[in-house]
Amino acid sequence: MQFFAxxxxxxxxxxxxxxxxxxxxPHRYATGVEQVVVNxxxxxxxxxxxxxxxxxxxxxxxLDRVGISPGIDLPQEVAR
Numbered sequence: 001m002q003f004f005a006x007x008x009x010x011x012x013x014x015x016x017x018x019x020x021x022x023x024x025x026p027h028r029y030a031t032g033v034e035q036v037v038v039n040x041x042x043x044x045x046x047x048x049x050x051x052x053x054x055x056x057x058x059x060x061x062x063l064d065r066v067g068i069s070p071g072i073d074l075p076q077e078v079a080r
Contacts, residue, residue, distance in 0.1 A: 017032035029047065036044035041054040 013032070017030050019030045020028040021030070022028070029044070029049075031047075033044060034047050035042065038052075038055040041052045042050055043052050043054070044050070
């Protein structure tokens with residue numbers, strides 16, 4: 001075990017989560033996501049953002065190497 005390392009822990013009942021965002025209102029939160037904790041700090045509490053921003057962006061270095069923005073599928077030659 002490595003202390004002070006970053007981790008992602010997810011406990012999800014995916015059948016309860018419904019995405020409410022649309023192109024017109026892209027920043028709507030999904031229903032069914034009641035609590036989100038990042039680095040020990042509550043970010044979403046009772047379905048509402050707390051204003052806390054304790055995390056950091058984790059980027060895939062493969063994206064920087066080929067100039068691809070996050071969220072876009074990697075080409076097969078880069079994904080290997």
